[in-house]
């Protein structure tokens with residue numbers, strides 16, 4: 130039993146394979162948090178300490194007991210207005226303007242299987258692998274009822290949290306802040322790790338000590354954003370990749386979010402994850418329910434590698450869905466950086482022919498195939514095939530590509546409309562924007578109001594028609610601007626505080642309908658690269674375009690940062706041309722592939738421009754990936770070895786679950802003259818197993834313990850013989866019988 134209710138002590142205990150989470154209903158009916166960490170046994174309420182903390186107010190029911198203060202006690206789901214002045218999970222405003230919310234325990238249920246959330250993505254788990262705990266709390270005065278939901282998937286050391294808020298009384302109430310997870314740490318010194326970025330440079334690693342005050346990240350942009358990831362790690366001081374305690378929170382949502390860490394007056398730390406409160410004021414009428422999107426939590430006592438692996442396994446197996454989630458991904462050629470808008474049917478067929486020669490398996494036709502889309506100023510929303518440009522129908526084009534033995538994929542951007550489009554001319558009120566204002570442009574496009582069902586219906590029909598007319602195996606679903614002037618012309622003034630959330634629900638609705646109608650299509654989500662790389666998207670699309678920056682050296686950082694949360698197989702990664710189109714940097718073809726192997730793998734360049742030598746190299750790369758993608762994408766666990774955020778070198782590896790096979794990549798940014806010796810220490814191998822390590826034309830036999838504890842010398846000789854910077858070395862490691 131993963132979830133236990135102890136009637137006598139009034140504790141709820143949740144066990145995973147290696148962790149324990151415990152809370153207690155105290156004598157006043159307040160739900161207090163007792164513990165989250167390494168596995169324990171028994172009731173831990175002896176941890177609670179009470180003391181008169183001058184001027185920290187006391188609960189009314191506590192009478193003259195000045196030691197009972199919500200401002201100090203560790204809480205499970207703190208609310209605003211009743212004496213806890215720390216950052217809070219829930220703020221509710223009543224019709225009369227009151228904001229106090231005092232939640233007390235009412236009941237619980239333990240269910241087998243993991244709860245699901247209506248209209249929202251969530252981790253799933255069958256009866257044998259997961260359990261659910263529901264704890265019902267209520268504010269008797271306002272009639273606000275909160276059902277806290279806990280899901281436990283013991284084998285991944287994952288606990289999920291969500292909450293349902295119901296208005297049980299006659300008045301309207303407004304939710305002003307809603308977080309699904311709160312963790313209070315009464316003692317300890319911590320660092321917080323978060324990921325910041327910008328377009329074409331997403332998910333940079335930042336680790337800072339938690340200090341007094343509030344550390345807050347989030348997105349107000351309508352997407353989970355390039356700027357911050359909906360993810361936080363709290364580590365005990367000194368935790369490394371391989372040792373030490375750490376906790377993660379990952380928000381299963383694709384819109385605005387807020388993640389916080391607060392260190393309070395007594396050095397206690399609170400970690401929160403939830404919806405962005407600034408654009409949120411959600412009215413709830415009598416009987417209405419609001420579901421707070423889910424937060425996935427995991428704990429590791431063995432450092433950050435294990436923390437990431439817990440999430441990778443959980444997301445791969447119990448978040449991603451559909452027939453592709455456990456399959457290797459097709460090696461593709463994408464037309465975007467090959468020709469941008471400058472293509473026609475013939476040039477696409479030529480690209481496909483060359484791709485076939487090289488062993489590539491799928492051609493993806495990116496932006497520019499519809500309406501009058503000759504550049505990025507127009508035609509979004511006009512999802513009619515431009516047959517003049519293609520010189521045939523999409524059905525005919527895809528049939529020709531299929532006849533070559535390749536699959537066919539297509540780019541769409543369903544949530545957008547250009548001002549210069551037939552859709553805009555027909556429905557100018559369908560875009561998000563405030564009346565009597567000029568809506569801000571971004572890439573000359575506007576966001577369609579997906580909070581309106583008629584808009585979602587229309588786009589569903591037009592995209593379905595395109596898919597049905599041709600044979601499509603893959604869809605790249607893009608979203609290339611942030612939301613501004615967030616106002617729905619389809620909603621009343623009172624309902625405007627719902628708009629940004631309802632927009633995301635509309636996106637999920639369209640994803641649900643398209644993935645159900647076309648279950649065999651592999652979807653890849655994208656938002657100007659990685660502005661919507663989040664677990665919410667992975668629920669519908671098992672892979673995401675990681676970044677618009679395809680430069681290999683930059684990708685080392687982007688993919689390294691992304692790997693803290695998301696599985697390698699979910700990261701869209703392509704080999705592109707040099708000089709690179711974003712940075713104008715030239716990196717060796719080998720390095721471009723050595724980075725892209727650790728992802729979905731594909732090409733995004735004009736293959737017809739490759740030299741004979743490059744053609745042979747690409748053929749070998751495609752062969753290599755076909756041979757190893759089962760290990761990299763389906764089978765293996767990912768380990769980070771050297772961080773690009775700490776120095777000139779990056780290294781990582783994937784090891785099969787049975788520890789018989791591994792592939793490792795080492796990347797040096799700038800070349801050095803007379804460099805110091807360096808040894809690369811592999812990870813995750815079997816100590817006593819003899820392995821054969823191969824790289825370039827070299828080979829070495831050594832035991833797992835030697836390879837992990839002493840490492841192998843990085844071949845500087847090889848580096849110095851190759852011109853310039855950005856060398857890399859790819860190692861394959863196989864167990865000897």
Ligand code: GLA
Pocket residue numbers: 465495496505540607609655656657658674676677
């Ligand atoms: C975004 C995507 C790119 C490409 C273009 C097309 O920037 O991230 O990969 O699809 O749009 O307009």
